[in-house]
Amino acid sequence: MTTIRDAAYGLLRRHGMTTVFGNPGSNELLFLKEFPEDFTYVMGLHEGAVLAMADGYAQASGRAPLVSLHSAAGTGTSMGVLANTVQSKSPVVVLSGQQVRSMVGQQIMVASTDAAQLPKPLTKLSLEPLSPKDVVRSLAEVIHTANLHPKGPTHLSVPYDDWEHDADANTELTVARDVLDATGLSEARLAEIVDAIDASRSPVLVLGPEVDATDANEHAVLLAERLGCPVWIAPSPARCPFPTSHAQFAGLLPANVAGIAELLSPHDLVVVLGAAVFRYHHDRPGRYLAEGSRLIQISQDPSEISRAPMGDAYLAPVADTTARLSETVAVRDVELPARAVRIAGIDRADRMHPDTVFRTISEIAPVDAIHVVESTSTAEAFWNNVELCAQGSFYSAAAGGLGFGLPAAVGIQLAQPHRRVIASIGDGSANFGITGLWSAAQHDVPVVFVVLRNETYGAMVSFGRRLDVEGAPSFDLPGIDFVRLAEGYGVTAESVATEAQLRDALERALATDGPVLIEARTFHA
Template sequence: MATVRDTTYDLLRALGMTTVFGNPGSTEQPFLQDFPADFHYVHALQEASAVAMADGYAQATGRPAHVNLHTAPGTGNGMGNLVTAWHNRTPLVVTAGQQTRRMLLLEARLASPRAVELVRPYVKWGHEPVRAQDVPAALMRAYATAVQPPAGPVFLSLPLDDWHQPADPPPPVRTVATRVAPDPARLREFATILAAGTSPALVFGPAVDRSDGWPAAVALAERLGCPVWSAPAPERIGFPEDHPQFQGVLPYAIGPLAEKLRGHDVVLVVGAPVFRYYPYVPGEYLPPGTRLLHVTEDPDEAARAPVGDSLLGDVRLAAEALETQLRRLPPAQPTRPDQAAPSDQAAPPGQGLPPEQAAPPEQGFRSGRPEPPPEVGRPLSPDAFFAAIAAHWPPDGVLVQESPSNLPALRRRFRIRRPASYFTMASGGLGFGLPAAVGIALAERHTGRGRPVVAVIGDGSFHYSVQALWTAAQWRLPLVVLVPVNQQYAILKAFAEHKRTPGVPGLDLPGVDLTAIAVGYGCAAVVADTPDEIGAALAAGLAADRPTVVPVPISTDVPPLL
C-alpha cells in the first residue's frame, strides 16, 4: 500500500516541483529519507537563505518552488525572507516539519503549537492537516493557491509521523487559472479617459515583468506616445529603460513623486502599487487636475491606494486590451498638428506633451543629453562603479541588486533593456539578494537558458545571508558577486541625515575581510579598484566553474536619501 510520503512525492513530480530548498532538521527527516534520485535537494546553511533561494528560483523559472523548513525555529529563521516573498508576489510552497501527533498535546520539544499563526499574515493560506491522509490533498490546494493571482507563498505544517501512514487514493492533479481578464466595460471607460487626455503619462511596475508584459507595455506606450515612468522602488522592471519615452524612476516619497507628475492630466499606473513610499515627505498625492487610473491584479492593492480609480485584472491582458481599444478611438487633439497619428498607427513619441516637455524621438524624453561620464578616482564613486559594470555588461545578463544606498547611482548608470533581467526585494528587508542570486543562477542552469547572473550586494547586506555562498560553491555556479565596500550602513546614515537623527550607533562596519570570508566558503575572490579591473573580474567570474566574490572599495560619501 502506498504511504502518504509516496503519494506526496508522486504529486510533487506531477506538479513539476522536483527541486527542494531547505536545511534538514529532525522533524523533516521522515520526509527526506531515501531522497529520490530524480529530485534535487538544494542545501542552504540557514533557512533564511533557503527561502530566498527558492524565491529567486521561482521568479526565474516562472513556476512555484518548494521550501522545506524545520518546525517553528526554522520557520522563524526564514520569516524575514518569507515576508519578502509575500511582497515579491512569489509562488512558494513552504512546508515545515511538526512534532509527532502523539506529542502535540504535550507541547514537547520542537512542537509548534501555533504553526499556522506563526507565518500569518505573510502567507496566502496556511494549514496543518487534521489527518495524515490529508497531506497530499493539502499540497494540491497549496499549489493551486500559490499560483493564482496575486501569487504568493503558502504554508503547510506537517507532523513527522504522517509520512509513513497509509495513503488515501491520490488527489487528482488539477490545473488552475493564473490570469484573470479585466472587465470589458471598465476597459472601455479607461480607454476613453486616456484618449481624451491631452497630456497623459504611464507608470509601469513589476507586475508587468511578472506577467511577461513588456511587449504589451511598449505597444501601449507607443500608442499613447507619452512619457513613461518606472514605479518607485520596483523589485522588477516593467519597461525597457533604453526606450526613448522612458523618463526614469519615480521618487518614493509623496510630495516629490507628485511633483514629477505635474503637468499630466491623466496618469495610468499598470502593475504597481499607488505608490510605494518610504520616507514621509508630505504633500498632495497628485498634482491638482491630475486623474489617476490604476491597473492591478490585486484587489487589496487597489483598495489601499489613496487616490485613483482601479481596474482589476491581469496587467498584460489589460495593457493589450487598452492598446486595442485606443486604436479604435480618435486621439485627443495633439499639442502640435503635425504630430497627429492615424488611428491605426502608434502615436510618435512626444504626442500629448506640452511643448516645453516634448522631445524629438532621437533624443528621448530625458534632458536630450546623456549623463556625462563620471570622474574616476580611488576609491571609485558609486557612479563610476556602476558605469564600469555597465561598460562590461553581458548582453543577456541578469542583475540581482541589494545595495540600497547606491541604488540611485545604479539607476543613473545602468539600463535594463530586456525582460526578467533585474531582481531585488519588494519588502525593503535585507538578506534576500545574495541567496536569491544563487536561486536564479540555479534556475538558469536547470532551464537550459544559461543567462549570466551578477549580484551587486552592499557590504552591509552581504552579511545577512552570507552562508548562501557555500551553496553556490557546492553547485559550482558561475555567479559573480560584486560588493561595493564603504564599510558602513550608508542607507541608514542617509536616513539619519534626512530625519535629523544624529548619533545613531552601529552604522559603521570596520574590520571585515570579505576576501577571506569568500574563500572560506569555497569561492574565488579578487579585489577590484579600477573600472578595468572590474571588467576583467566580471569576465573571468562568468567564465569560471565556481562563484566569484569581487570586493570593490567605493567612496564613503553618504548619498542623499531622495
C-alpha cells in the same frame, strides 16, 4: 500501498515542483526518506538564505519551489526573508516539519505550538492538517493558493509520522486536479479605459513589478509607443518592467507623496499598470495627485486595489490587459524632450565611486545579463548607469529588509541557467545572506557576486542626514575581508580598487563556469 509521502511527491511532480530548497532537521527526515531521483535538493546553511534562494528561483522561473524547514525554529528564522516573498508575490510553498502528531500538545522538543499561526501574517495561507488523511489535500491547497494571482507564499506544517501512513483511494483525485486563474476584463470595461486614455490630453504610464512578472514588458513598450508618452517605474522597484535604454523611459518615481505628485502633475491621466498606488517610504507629505489629474490603476491584486488612497481601479490580469490596450488605444504623434545629461561621480585614489562600478558592469556584462541588486545606498547610481533591456533582467528586495540579494542570486541563476547573473551587493547587505556562497559553491552556480565595500551602512548614514539625526552610534563596518570569507566557503574571490582592476576581474569572472566574488572597494557618495 502508496504512502502519504509517495502521493505528496506525485503531487509535487505534477506541478513541476521538483526543486526543493531546504535546511533539514530531525522532523524532516521521514519526508526526505527515499528522495526521488528526478528531484533536486538545494541545501542552505541558514533558513533565511534558503528562503531567499527559493524566492529568487520562484520569481525567475515563474514556478513555485518547495521550501523544507525545521519546525518553529527554522520557520521562525526564515521570516525576515519571508516578508520579501509577500511583497515580491513569489509563489513559494513552505513545508515545515512538525513533531509526531500524538505529542504535539505536550510541547516536547522541536514541537511547534500553533504551527499554522507562526507565519500566518506573512503568508496567503497557513495550515496544519487535522489528520494524516488530509495531508495531500492540504498540500494541494497551499500549492494552488500560492499560484493563484496575486501569487504569494503559503505554509503547511506536517507532523512527521504522517508521511508513513497509507494514502486512500481519493488521494489520486486530489493529485489530478487543475485550478485555473481568472481570465480578463470584459470588452465593456476595457472600452472604458481606452476611452479615458484616448480622451486625455497628456497621458503617462507608471509600470510596476507585475508587468515584468507576467512577461508583459513588450506589450508595455508597444502601448507606450502608441501613446508617445513618458514611462515611469513605480517607486522602490523589485523588478524592471520597461527598457531603461528606451527613449520614453523617464526614470524611477521617488518614494514620497510630494515628489510623485510633482513629477506627474503635467499629465491629466496617470495609468498605473501592475503596481501599488504607491509604495511610499520617505515622509514628504502633500496632495496625492495634482488638481485636474485622474489616475487609473490596473492590478490583479485585490488588496493592492482596496488599500489605494486615490484613483479608479480595475481588477484584471496585467499581461492580458496591457496587450489588449496596446492594440486598441489611438496612436499619437508626440515629440518627447531629450533626457538630461548627468555628470558621473569621480573616483578617489584607492576607491571607486559607485557610478564607476555600475558603468563598468553595464559595459562588460552580456546583453541578456540578469542583475540582482541589494545595495540600498547606491540605488541611484545603479539606475543611472546600467541598461536593462530584456524581460526578467532585474531583481531586488521588495520588502525593504536585507538578506535577499546574495542568496536570491543563486536561486535566480538556477532558474535561468542560460543567462548570466551578476549580483551587486552592499557590504552591509552581504553579511545577512553570506552563507549563500556555500550553496553556490556546492552546486557550482556561476553567479558573479560584486560586493561594494564602502565599510558603512550607507543607507543609514543618508537617512541620518535627511532626518537630522545627531549623536547616533557609528554605522561603520570596518575590517570585513570578503575575499577570505568567500574563499572559506569555496568561492574564488579577489579585491579591486580601480576601474581597470574591476574591468579585468569582471572579464575573468564571466569567463569561468563557477561562482566568483569580486570585492569592489568603494566610498559612500
